[in-house]
Amino acid sequence: MTLLALIICQTGFAATHVVDASGSGDFATIQEAVDAAASGDTIEIGVGTFAENVSISAKTLTISGSGVGSTIVEGDGSTAALSATSGGLSLSNFTVT
Numbered sequence: 001m002t003l004l005a006l007i008i009c010q011t012g013f014a015a016t017h018v019v020d021a022s023g024s025g026d027f028a029t030i031q032e033a034v035d036a037a038a039s040g041d042t043i044e045i046g047v048g049t050f051a052e053n054v055s056i057s058a059k060t061l062t063i064s065g066s067g068v069g070s071t072i073v074e075g076d077g078s079t080a081a082l083s084a085t086s087g088g089l090s091l092s093n094f095t096v097t
Contacts, residue, residue, distance in 0.1 A: 013040070020046040030054045030063075030073065037061055039087065045071045045094060052076075056084040065094025072097060 017033040018025035025046060027033040031054050033043045042062040049072040065071030071094035075081025081096050 013038075014042065016042045016044060018044050018046070019050075021048040021050065022046075034059070034061070047071060049074055052081075053079050054082045055079075056082075056087065056089065058086045060088040062090040063094075064092045067093050068095050071095065 039060045045065045
């Protein structure tokens with residue numbers, strides 16, 4: 001019984017953060033969501049083009065867009081549009097340019 005309680009407690013704290021450029025989500029930018037997220041959290045990105053360079057460090061996150069070609073992360077060319085160091089990522093359903 002104690003083991004089951006520990007498993008439930010450890011998995012019960014993951015949060016889902018919604019990014020929507022129109023302001024109807026939890027965050028207007030992906031970077032704001034990444035900065036607020038804890039390891040194990042999920043970030044769901046709405047439809048749109050997000051002109052930003054996203055940097056992720058030492059977090060394990062699941063990041064999902066609303067569809068390839070529908071959710072676009074467009075870097076400014078000064079650095080990588082999406083970069084990550086340590087941690088782990090699961091990425092799906094968006095385009096990075």
